[in-house]
Amino acid sequence: MSDRDPPFRPDRRRLLTGAAAAGGALIGARMAMAQTAAGTPDPAIVNLPPWTRYLGDGVDARPYGMPSQYEAHVVRRHVPWLTADPISSVNFTPLHELDGIITPNGLCFERHHGGIAEIDPAQHRLMINGLVHRPLVFTMQDILRFPRENRIYFLECAANTGMEWAGAQLNGCQYTHGMIHNVMYTGVPLRLLLEEAGLKGSATWILAEGADAAAMTRSIPIEKAMDDCLVAFRMNGEALRPEQGYPLRLVVPGWEGNMWIKWLRRIEVGDQPWGQREETSKYTDTLADGRSRRHTWVMDAKSVITNPSPQAPIRTGPGPVVLTGVAWSGRGTIPRVDVTLDGGINWHRARISGPSLDKSMHRFYFEFDWDGRPLLLQSRAHDSTGYVQPTKEALRAIRGENSIYHNNGIQTWAVNEAGEAENVEIS
Amino acid sequence: MSDRDPPFRPDRRRLLTGAAAAGGALIGARMAMAQTAAGTPDPAIVNLPPWTRYLGDGVDARPYGMPSQYEAHVVRRHVPWLTADPISSVNFTPLHELDGIITPNGLCFERHHGGIAEIDPAQHRLMINGLVHRPLVFTMQDILRFPRENRIYFLECAANTGMEWAGAQLNGCQYTHGMIHNVMYTGVPLRLLLEEAGLKGSATWILAEGADAAAMTRSIPIEKAMDDCLVAFRMNGEALRPEQGYPLRLVVPGWEGNMWIKWLRRIEVGDQPWGQREETSKYTDTLADGRSRRHTWVMDAKSVITNPSPQAPIRTGPGPVVLTGVAWSGRGTIPRVDVTLDGGINWHRARISGPSLDKSMHRFYFEFDWDGRPLLLQSRAHDSTGYVQPTKEALRAIRGENSIYHNNGIQTWAVNEAGEAENVEIS
Numbered sequence: 001m002s003d004r005d006p007p008f009r010p011d012r013r014r015l016l017t018g019a020a021a022a023g024g025a026l027i028g029a030r031m032a033m034a035q036t037a038a039g040t041p042d043p044a045i046v047n048l049p050p051w052t053r054y055l056g057d058g059v060d061a062r063p064y065g066m067p068s069q070y071e072a073h074v075v076r077r078h079v080p081w082l083t084a085d086p087i088s089s090v091n092f093t094p095l096h097e098l099d100g101i102i103t104p105n106g107l108c109f110e111r112h113h114g115g116i117a118e119i120d121p122a123q124h125r126l127m128i129n130g131l132v133h134r135p136l137v138f139t140m141q142d143i144l145r146f147p148r149e150n151r152i153y154f155l156e157c158a159a160n161t162g163m164e165w166a167g168a169q170l171n172g173c174q175y176t177h178g179m180i181h182n183v184m185y186t187g188v189p190l191r192l193l194l195e196e197a198g199l200k201g202s203a204t205w206i207l208a209e210g211a212d213a214a215a216m217t218r219s220i221p222i223e224k225a226m227d228d229c230l231v232a233f234r235m236n237g238e239a240l241r242p243e244q245g246y247p248l249r250l251v252v253p254g255w256e257g258n259m260w261i262k263w264l265r266r267i268e269v270g271d272q273p274w275g276q277r278e279e280t281s282k283y284t285d286t287l288a289d290g291r292s293r294r295h296t297w298v299m300d301a302k303s304v305i306t307n308p309s310p311q312a313p314i315r316t317g318p319g320p321v322v323l324t325g326v327a328w329s330g331r332g333t334i335p336r337v338d339v340t341l342d343g344g345i346n347w348h349r350a351r352i353s354g355p356s357l358d359k360s361m362h363r364f365y366f367e368f369d370w371d372g373r374p375l376l377l378q379s380r381a382h383d384s385t386g387y388v389q390p391t392k393e394a395l396r397a398i399r400g401e402n403s404i405y406h407n408n409g410i411q412t413w414a415v416n417e418a419g420e421a422e423n424v425e426i427s
Numbered sequence: 428m429s430d431r432d433p434p435f436r437p438d439r440r441r442l443l444t445g446a447a448a449a450g451g452a453l454i455g456a457r458m459a460m461a462q463t464a465a466g467t468p469d470p471a472i473v474n475l476p477p478w479t480r481y482l483g484d485g486v487d488a489r490p491y492g493m494p495s496q497y498e499a500h501v502v503r504r505h506v507p508w509l510t511a512d513p514i515s516s517v518n519f520t521p522l523h524e525l526d527g528i529i530t531p532n533g534l535c536f537e538r539h540h541g542g543i544a545e546i547d548p549a550q551h552r553l554m555i556n557g558l559v560h561r562p563l564v565f566t567m568q569d570i571l572r573f574p575r576e577n578r579i580y581f582l583e584c585a586a587n588t589g590m591e592w593a594g595a596q597l598n599g600c601q602y603t604h605g606m607i608h609n610v611m612y613t614g615v616p617l618r619l620l621l622e623e624a625g626l627k628g629s630a631t632w633i634l635a636e637g638a639d640a641a642a643m644t645r646s647i648p649i650e651k652a653m654d655d656c657l658v659a660f661r662m663n664g665e666a667l668r669p670e671q672g673y674p675l676r677l678v679v680p681g682w683e684g685n686m687w688i689k690w691l692r693r694i695e696v697g698d699q700p701w702g703q704r705e706e707t708s709k710y711t712d713t714l715a716d717g718r719s720r721r722h723t724w725v726m727d728a729k730s731v732i733t734n735p736s737p738q739a740p741i742r743t744g745p746g747p748v749v750l751t752g753v754a755w756s757g758r759g760t761i762p763r764v765d766v767t768l769d770g771g772i773n774w775h776r777a778r779i780s781g782p783s784l785d786k787s788m789h790r791f792y793f794e795f796d797w798d799g800r801p802l803l804l805q806s807r808a809h810d811s812t813g814y815v816q817p818t819k820e821a822l823r824a825i826r827g828e829n830s831i832y833h834n835n836g837i838q839t840w841a842v843n844e845a846g847e848a849e850n851v852e853i854s
Contacts, residue, residue, distance in 0.1 A: 049550060051690070055640050056542025057670075058513030063502035065533040067491070068673045070548055071666045075490035086485030098664040099613040100577040105531055106492040107665065115483025121497055123476060145747040147794050150527040150781030184781070186526040213482050236663065237525040238534065239498045246495045263478070320572040354577030354611070355782055367574050 073097075076107060077174060082163075087115045088214070090157065092178030095304070095326065096312040101152070101182055101354045101361045105236050108181035110243045111157055114213030117263045121247040124211070126193075126231070130269035133198030140247055143231065146188040146196075151230070151253070152360045154328045156180040156299045158256035158283055158405040164392070165401050168412075168423040172311040176411065176423060177304040180328070182361035185251050187232030190225050194269070202271045208250050211265035218259045219273035220252065224297075228253045231264065254330030254359040255297040256405070258283050288400030301389050302408035303327035303337055303364070303381035314419030318372035325350075325379050327362045332384035334362040341368065343376030343412065343426050350379070375415040376426060393427055494533075500524075503534060504601060509590075514542045515641070517584065519605030522731070522753065523739040528579070528609055528781050528788045532663050535608035537670045538584055541640030544690045548674040551638070553620075553658070557696035560625030567674055570658065573615040573623075578657070578680070579787045581755045583607040583726045585683035585710055585832040591819070592828050595839075595850040599738040603838065603850060604731040607755070609788035612678050614659030617652050621696070630696045634703070635677050638692035645686045646700035647679065651724075655680045658691065681757030681786040682724040683832070685710050715827030728816050729835035730754035730764055730791070730808035741846030745799035752777075754789045756810035761789040763809040768795065770803030770839065770853050777806070802842035803853060820854055 067074065078091035093109040110116075121140045129135040157179035163169045170176050194206075199222070206225045210216040220229070230251040233240060240246040245262025252259045258278055273279065273295075284292040305325040308314050314321055327334045337350040350364035364379070381389045392409030399406075414424040494501065503518040510516035520536040537543075548567045556562040584606035590596045597603050621633075626649070633652045637643040647656070657678040660667060667673040672689025679686045685705055700706065700722075711719040732752040735741050741748055754761045764777040777791035791806070808816040819836030826833075841851040 049546070049638065051544035051546050052638050052640060052642065054542075055514050056539070056544050058542055059503075059505045059516045059518040059537045059539070060507075060513040061543070062537075062670065063504070063518075064494070065503070065535070065537075065668050065670055067532075067666060068545070068669045070546075070673075074665060076486075076492070077490070078486045080487075086487040087482050089486045091486040091490075099575070099661045100611045100664050102529060102611045102663045104663050104665045105494075106533075108492070110486045110489075110492075112483070112486070115481075115485055116488070117478035117483050118495070119476075119478050119497075141743050145743060145749060147749065147778075147792065148526070148780070150790055152782070184527045184529045211476065211479050213479060215479065234526045236529045236531050237527050238501060238531045239494060241492050242495045243489065243492055246497075316568050316572060322572060322574065351574075353575070355579070355784065357782065363577055365574065 074107070076109060079170070079175060088113045090159075090179060092174045093181050095173045095178050095306045096309050098306070099324065099363070101326070101363050102236065103181035103183055105183065105238065105241050105244075108183065108241070108244060109157070109179050111179065111257065112212065112214070112243065112262070113216055116243045117210075117212035118242055119211060119247055119263055124247050124265070126248060126264060127266045128193060128197040128269070129266070131200040131203040131271060132194070132269050133200060136197050138193070140233070143188055143233065143248070146192050148186055148188050149230065150184055150186050152182065152184045152355070152357050153251060153253045154180055154182040154359065154361045155257045155260055156328070158258060158299070161407040161409070161411075162404040164409070165396070165403055165407055168425050171423050173304050173306050173309045173411075174311060179257070180361070182328070183235045184237070185230055185232040186234035187230030187251060190229040190231050190250070190267070191227075193231060193267070194225060197269075199269060203269045205270045205273055207268040207270060207274050207276075208259070208261040208264060209266040209268070210245075210261045211263040216261055216278065217274065217276045218261060218278055219276065220259060222269075224252065224255070254299060256283065256299055259297060283405060285399065285405050286402040288402060290402070296406055299328070299330035300406070300408045301327070301329035301331070301334065301381045301383035301387050303379040303389060304411050305339065305377050305379050305413060308377065308415055308419065308421045309413055310421045310423060313421055314370065314415065317419065318370050321368055321370045323366040323368065323377065325364055327364055327379065327381035328360070329381065329383035329387070330359060331387065333358055334381050334383055336382040337362070337364040338380045338382075339364075339366045340378045341375050344378060347380070372417060374417060377413045377415060377421070378410050380410055392425060501534070503536060506597070506602060515540045517606060519601045520608050522600045522605050522607075522733045523736050525733070526751065526790065528753070528790050529663065530608035530610055532610065532665065532668050532671075535610065535668070535671060536584070536606050538606065538684065539639065539641070539670065539689070540643055543670045544637075544639035545669055546638060546674055546690055551674050551692070553675060553691060554693045555620060555624040555696070556693070558627040558630040558698060559621070559696050560627060563624050565620070567660070570615055570660065570675070573619050575613055575615050576657065577611055577613050579609065579611045579782070579784050580678060580680045581607055581609045581786065581788045582684045582687055583755070585685060585726070588834040588836070588838075589831040591836070592823070592830055592834055595852045598850050600731050600733050600736045600838075601738060606684070607788070609755070610662045611664070612657055612659040613661035614657030614678060617656040617658050617677070617694070618654075620658060621652065621694070624696075626696060629698045632697045632700050634695040634697060634701050635686070635688040635691060636693040636695070637672075637688045638690040643688055643705065644701065644703045645688060645705055646703065647686060649696075651679065651682070681726060683710065683726055686724065710832060712826065712832050713829040715829060717829070723833055726755070726757035727833070727835045728754070728756035728758070728761065728808045728810035728814050730806040730816060731838050732766065732804050732806050732840060735804065735842055735846065735848045736840050737848045737850060740848055741797065741842065744846065745797050748795055748797045750793040750795065750804065752791055752806050754791060754806065754808035755787065756808065756814070757786060758814065759811035760785055761808050761810055764789070764791040765807045765809075766791075766793045767805045768802050771805060774807070799844060801844060804840045804842060804848070805837050807837055819852060
């Protein structure tokens, strides 16, 4: 591990694949000669691209805007063979097509168990009942009368990278790591709503329940509920998207996504966990000896290189490459990410750019000059508690290979001479 | 001005417009009795809302997601009489429907002068020419080989609030203040590209030029170009939207939006400003005596209350109200926002929630218990340089009423007993 690698010094002669401007043979330049229909050279206009020659759409054309037609490939994707039916399934965030730390709402991965509930907010209610002094029902208007907060958090499904326990399976970080997104939530601290109802002395757990056809339920200890949970109604400024729980979702910072109950309709307060399906038969971690760990809620530090990766090969040949990826931890911030180009022989410290926020995605970069030879790319996140992302080997030594959840092992991409990347494991 | 206002203490009996849960007469509850077709009471199912009774769309339905049908009113809007044609016009961000500090890409206001250029990124080039040692042409692939950064910035049109110089005109913060948005940009520091071309000693200005049909051009001093400008290709994680300059836009932090050249195709380096249309006949500030100030690039500290406001009245009657709004400064951060409920007799310190970032939007809140009497709402931003947002009266005393641009005066909303708000001026 070297913290004193030289700064980025690309070979400047290889930086540009476009032409030098000398001579002016470039798009939009006015020196190009061409024949008009009348046979007269018209140097000023003919070689301009259509977007410079014609007026485009006006400001009345798109009340709610969408991406360029040239970005039509940047979408959430699902894997049909992964589940029996798309109604209870998952799709994946196209991490390899994104940058920075904000996931745009239209690309946030989806996981639902009974399809997308399409809720009329005027009809929606949130009930708080159980071990409280005053059971309450809130309308959406009621919720909006409580003080609210704005915080950026990652949400990662516990099953993210779950297919990889038995070895390299899926070819693309969208599929191996795309069950995560990172947005700014606006919501009311759950603590304020519980205080409004008045917790009884015996209150030690809550059960959060969704209004979708699956009526998803999860138990959460009262300490977490009273700490940093939000009852959120906005993501990235606008209303929650239907597939993310519109009009209300529980935000459980740093904890597995399944607990972030969407379409939130009820909070029951109790004195023990309920032992519902999603915390017994599912979302427990089966060990090598067949026993299962439960209540493994926190998402530990993890990272992945998003470019280069199988869906995003090096297309520019040898020379400068911007390696980039994302890192996160359910226990705090990410002060440091290391990357290796040679499967762990040499580690380099990556550069983190963008806000470093608690339980939020971090963006890292490592710029290097590629000599065109094969690479074994890995990234390794360190979180603010000092925890270091483990190898898959180290993880399996403790957890076996029976699990589906909480695989935060180091990911390896093998890059060949053509710049193509593949999901591999090395030991 | 009191910095020692009591903390928010709502009258708890008035907080809830929904019913108390006693008796269980609530949506999703299973105690409701109803008759099935066969005449048998079916307490478990009949009273559940449709979204709980039926499976919804699966994960294959929406590769790129959109807002709920119940949010169809949350759109950019334009004012037809404001300009001769929507091709060269503006629409407005629905600030009153947003929260937090991120503007979702689909709702970022648009201003263009020749319609939306629909550029094929494979055909797009960026040229750097003029007083440089090596004129260059960059493809998009070239740009992606330089180190990049992620920063959240507001972009405000210099004409934002421009209709209000002669008095209160437009009824709604979407129209008075909606020529602003705030997103995370990913881009290459312009400095790196200029260094790649090699600035000659005489270089003191750049001209940035767009590839749209208007071929928008603006002069920018070299100090700014070498400081914090970005050549950006992503906003909020994904590719720039077409109406925001896809595939490349110049980001000029804190300076008027017109300088943030969209569809960026050329940077010419020179030794004096070019005096183009958009920096002579437009985007100069005409004073009372007919002279014009030019090069008034920085957007000074400003704020507006977004709720309550004319488009977002108080709908819940007397009792707890969450007043909220946004504040920003082209010179730094916003450490403090004051609000008044009585037209400036008493000022209260607002609470800022969310990241406080340089030249980025800030979100403020002030929770109060409304007694149902008329209100005169104002907000006043303080920026990190110590500058305080002025009254419109103070602004007009210096700048007259001939201007269109740089109106950052304090906005007043009058709220009546019914909770309806109106754009007014008080003196």
